Amino acid sequence: MARTVLCMALTLFPAVAVADGAPRPVTLQLNWSHQFQFAGYYAALEQGFYRDEGLAVRFAEHRPGITVEAEVASGRADFGVSSAQALIHYQQGAPIVVLAAVFQHAANVLLLRADPDLPQDTPDPTDLVGRRVMLPTAPPPSLSVMLARHGVRATDILVQQLTGNLDDLIHGETDAMSACLTSQPHALAQADVPLLTMRPADHGVDFYGDCLIASRRLARTDPQLVDSFLRASLRGWAYAMDHPEEIITLVRERYAPGMSREALRHEARIIEDLILPRLVDIGSMSRSRWERMAEECRTAGLLDRVCPLDDFFHTPAHQRSGWPDQGHPHLMGTGILVAAGFLLLALWVRSRHRRILAKSRQLERNRESLRQVIDLLPNMVYAKDREGRFLLANRAMADALGASVDELTGIPESEAHPDLEQARRRLAEDRMVFDSGHPVVTLEEPFRHRDGSLHWLQTTRLPYLPADTGEPAVLGLAVDITQRKLAEEALRKSEERFRAIFNQTFQFTAILSPDGTVIQVNDRSLEQLGRHREEMVGKPFWLAHWFEPGSGTLNWIKDAVLRAARGEVVRREAAAIRADGEPMVMDFSLKPVRGDDGTVILLIPEGRDITLLKRTEAQLRGLNEELERRVAERTRNLEQAKADLERSLDELNRTQEELILSEKLAALGGLVAGVAHEINTPLGIGVTASSFLADRVAELDAAFTAGSLKKSDLKRFLADARDSSASIQANLGRAAGLISSFKQVAADQSSELPRLFNLHNYVDEVLLSLGPRYRGSAHTVENLCQDVELYSYPGALVQIIANLLDNSLTHAFAPGEAGHIRIHGRAEDGNILFTFSDDGVGIPEPIRDKIFEPFVTTRRGSGGTGLGLHIVFNIVNKVLGGTIRLSTGPGKGTAFTVSIPREHVTETDKPEREA
Numbered sequence: 027m028a029r030t031v032l033c034m035a036l037t038l039f040p041a042v043a044v045a046d047g048a049p050r051p052v053t054l055q056l057n058w059s060h061q062f063q064f065a066g067y068y069a070a071l072e073q074g075f076y077r078d079e080g081l082a083v084r085f086a087e088h089r090p091g092i093t094v095e096a097e098v099a100s101g102r103a104d105f106g107v108s109s110a111q112a113l114i115h116y117q118q119g120a121p122i123v124v125l126a127a128v129f130q131h132a133a134n135v136l137l138l139r140a141d142p143d144l145p146q147d148t149p150d151p152t153d154l155v156g157r158r159v160m161l162p163t164a165p166p167p168s169l170s171v172m173l174a175r176h177g178v179r180a181t182d183i184l185v186q187q188l189t190g191n192l193d194d195l196i197h198g199e200t201d202a203m204s205a206c207l208t209s210q211p212h213a214l215a216q217a218d219v220p221l222l223t224m225r226p227a228d229h230g231v232d233f234y235g236d237c238l239i240a241s242r243r244l245a246r247t248d249p250q251l252v253d254s255f256l257r258a259s260l261r262g263w264a265y266a267m268d269h270p271e272e273i274i275t276l277v278r279e280r281y282a283p284g285m286s287r288e289a290l291r292h293e294a295r296i297i298e299d300l301i302l303p304r305l306v307d308i309g310s311m312s313r314s315r316w317e318r319m320a321e322e323c324r325t326a327g328l329l330d331r332v333c334p335l336d337d338f339f340h341t342p343a344h345q346r347s348g349w350p351d352q353g354h355p356h357l358m359g360t361g362i363l364v365a366a367g368f369l370l371l372a373l374w375v376r377s378r379h380r381r382i383l384a385k386s387r388q389l390e391r392n393r394e395s396l397r398q399v400i401d402l403l404p405n406m407v408y409a410k411d412r413e414g415r416f417l418l419a420n421r422a423m424a425d426a427l428g429a430s431v432d433e434l435t436g437i438p439e440s441e442a443h444p445d446l447e448q449a450r451r452r453l454a455e456d457r458m459v460f461d462s463g464h465p466v467v468t469l470e471e472p473f474r475h476r477d478g479s480l481h482w483l484q485t486t487r488l489p490y491l492p493a494d495t496g497e498p499a500v501l502g503l504a505v506d507i508t509q510r511k512l513a514e515e516a517l518r519k520s521e522e523r524f525r526a527i528f529n530q531t532f533q534f535t536a537i538l539s540p541d542g543t544v545i546q547v548n549d550r551s552l553e554q555l556g557r558h559r560e561e562m563v564g565k566p567f568w569l570a571h572w573f574e575p576g577s578g579t580l581n582w583i584k585d586a587v588l589r590a591a592r593g594e595v596v597r598r599e600a601a602a603i604r605a606d607g608e609p610m611v612m613d614f615s616l617k618p619v620r621g622d623d624g625t626v627i628l629l630i631p632e633g634r635d636i637t638l639l640k641r642t643e644a645q646l647r648g649l650n651e652e653l654e655r656r657v658a659e660r661t662r663n664l665e666q667a668k669a670d671l672e673r674s675l676d677e678l679n680r681t682q683e684e685l686i687l688s689e690k691l692a693a694l695g696g697l698v699a700g701v702a703h704e705i706n707t708p709l710g711i712g713v714t715a716s717s718f719l720a721d722r723v724a725e726l727d728a729a730f731t732a733g734s735l736k737k738s739d740l741k742r743f744l745a746d747a748r749d750s751s752a753s754i755q756a757n758l759g760r761a762a763g764l765i766s767s768f769k770q771v772a773a774d775q776s777s778e779l780p781r782l783f784n785l786h787n788y789v790d791e792v793l794l795s796l797g798p799r800y801r802g803s804a805h806t807v808e809n810l811c812q813d814v815e816l817y818s819y820p821g822a823l824v825q826i827i828a829n830l831l832d833n834s835l836t837h838a839f840a841p842g843e844a845g846h847i848r849i850h851g852r853a854e855d856g857n858i859l860f861t862f863s864d865d866g867v868g869i870p871e872p873i874r875d876k877i878f879e880p881f882v883t884t885r886r887g888s889g890g891t892g893l894g895l896h897i898v899f900n901i902v903n904k905v906l907g908g909t910i911r912l913s914t915g916p917g918k919g920t921a922f923t924v925s926i927p928r929e930h931v932t933e934t935d936k937p938e939r940e941a
Contacts, residue, residue, distance in 0.1 A: 838866025
């Protein structure tokens with residue numbers, strides 16, 4: 027609001043007009059090269075504020091070997107942008123006057139290389155002792171005063187001539203360097219260089235920064251010209267502070283095209299903190315503060331003596347109307363009104379005594395309410411006298427110092443503050459307000475709480491006149507910015523990580539503005555392309571030397587930038603030249619980056635060196651062609667070999683089927699031989715019994731014929747006849763049973779049809795048929811199958827038992843050894859688990875995994891074919907629809923576990939089953 031009123035007031039004064047009506051040319055000498063530091067003057071020119079005042083302003087950039095003060099004093103420039111140097115030159119006799127203090131704080135700082143021996147929060151000037159410090163020929167007064175106040179003499183440090191090249195600090199050519207807070211710390215941060223910043227204001231030296239000056243002759247002979255220039259310039263600064271982005275664009279387009287938008291934004295933020303447009307009128311200054319600055323320069327040895335500053339200040343037109351220097355016309359009216367008020371109060375005092383008392387009580391209540399409101403504020407609020415004693419403190423202030431409000435009132439902060447050095451520094455900041463009579467804003471200051479935690483405050487100190495004492499005081503309003511500080515530090519570290527990743531990326535990478543201007547380039551691009559950063563940054567991408575020059579190169583790059591700015595992703599292969607002059611093929615892409623509102627805010631070009639890949643692709647094409655030729659030839663050979671193999675396989679399958687049939691017939695033949703052997707015994711007994719009976723009949727017939735037959739002979743014959751008949755009948759019955767079982771087993775073995783049968787009974791019949799194979803040995807075979815029925819293929823089961831029994835008898839036992847074979851069978855979940863086990867030697871490990879393969883045997887020389895278990899495997903899987911599993915180990919015997927469905931019918935046998 028103050029800035030707006032100032033601008034409105036300034037515009038009410040008449041403009042300077044020359045006799046012929048043409049704008050009057052004037053020159054403004056700058057104290058540095060073009061940048062945002064002079065944004066207010068650019069804005070005044072661009073917005074026509076100078077034109078409105080009848081001025082045509084030319085800006086003169088700073089040149090080596092000149093001083094702004096000398097240029098202005100000599101008349102070569104009408105106005106100049108100076109600093110506290112103007113005060114030094116004035117004291118040394120230069121005929122100059124100061125018009126306005128645009129920067130309330132100086133931007134001069136010392137940049138220090140990060141060193142473990144230095145404090146990492148706020149380094150002290152005494153830390154510079156014995157170190158190399160780069161300073162200009164005429165060091166900024168604020169830096170000289172800061173060093174002198176801390177007892178650091180020129181002989182205590184190694185002074186080097188300032189080159190202005192930041193590389194001297196980066197590469198360790200110096201330990202500290204005089205710099206400008208607005209730009210150089212940011213540039214070093216962008217280069218990822220750890221540094222510390224030493225600001226004079228942090229050490230009690232707060233000088234004005236950029237000031238407008240003119241010659242004393244011009245101020246006296248043409249004060250209206252000076253007033254016009256001052257009004258337009260301050261309007262320009264007000265506009266620049268309200269429209270920073272617009273002015274940044276103006277600076278980049280007309281004055282400093284090489285500066286990035288990011289760098290200018292950073293400079294704008296710092297300059298706003300130096301100008302304080304929200305707290306003080308732009309350009310305002312205090313004579314007492316200039317006098318204090320002069321005295322401090324004398325104390326530091328920069329001046330031999332201090333001359334009066336009567337001729338140092340320009341008096342604006344509104345102060346040249348006959349009023350006192352500090353006069354304000356409205357004060358007389360105010361005084362009259364106050365006097366009238368006291369008169370009325372004296373007249374009414376008696377009649378309104380009670381009401382006044384009531385009002386007093388109300389005011390006391392209001393005061394207490396205000397006290398409570400202040401205590402509820404989360405920010406620290408305090409008032410102190412010049413000696414630093416608390417006149418007022420709110421609850422937040424008292425809590426931070428670990429005391430109550432009453433305990434804090436009346437004592438110096440140094441008695442309550444846990445950090446005496448911080449308390450002294452804060453007292454120095456407070457006294458600056460007493461000395462200058464103007465507000466002082468400390469953007470960042472450390473503040474240690476009573477609990478030991480370190481906080482950061484942004485403190486505004488205001489001149490304050492308590493109503494109860496009338497003695498000047500300072501009112502402090504401190505905002506805890508610790509969280510913001512931590513967030514900024516986190517952001518800085520995030521930026522450092524991004525920068526490290528950005529620079530370590532193997533690909534060629536850059537950042538462009540939407541119009542194609544190069545903002546940043548990673549180190550990989552610079553190294554591989556053999557370029558310096560200044561050759562690329564700030565230039566249009568099509569002029570940044572990324573690609574091999576050609577007739578169409580500029581056109582396609584410009585087109586790519588336009589398309590990417592519209593939101594497209596552009597990708598193509600492009601030719602480039604390496605740093606060693608070798609050609610390179612690059613896989614290039616240009617991608618848009620969108621902001622929160624969806625608009626394109628940045629463009630990201632990326633390039634990947636695919637030269638080796640392209641060469642490899644060419645080689646691969648040749649290899650592929652050769653490989654395809656060889657593959658075609660090999661395919662023909664393989665097709666021929668495949669045909670030969672199929673014929674051999676067919677022959678092998680036929681041979682295998684014949685062998686399997688032979689095995690089955692051999693098994694059937696063995697079954698016949700065994701049954702014949704079994705039947706021979708009962709038939710022999712029957713023949714013997716019948717022969718004996720025939721002999722006895724003949725004897726009885728002879729005795730009967732001879733008439734010698736006795737009753738006793740007849741009894742013996744009848745007994746013998748009964749025994750013989752019983753023997754014949756029993757043995758013939760046994761033979762009939764054997765023949766019946768053999769017929770069933772033989773029929774099942776030769777049949778391929780399923781039927782319903784009892785597992786236990788059927789295994790008994792099979793073992794009866796196979797009995798001759800093992801009964802002549804010491805081996806025993808047990809049928810432990812449960813009494814369960816299943817519908818399956820009994821012939822297949824015969825073949826399985828016969829082959830497994832032969833396998834055990836042949837391979838499991840040593841000659842003369844008595845082995846034990848068990849056959850288990852039970853129903854489980856709709857399946858039959860059938861286990862055939864022996865306690866023999868087990869199956870050797872080398873052939874376990876292939877035991878079910880054809881022609882695998884350990885007795886090939888003894889007549890073994892190696893087909894027995896292969897036939898079992900095929901029968902279980904293909905005929906019975908089950909699985910077979912082997913379990914064996916050295917000395918642990920062998921067990922074959924067969925799992926088959928309890929009811930199993932193949933597709934071909936289903937109709938018969940259903941019928």
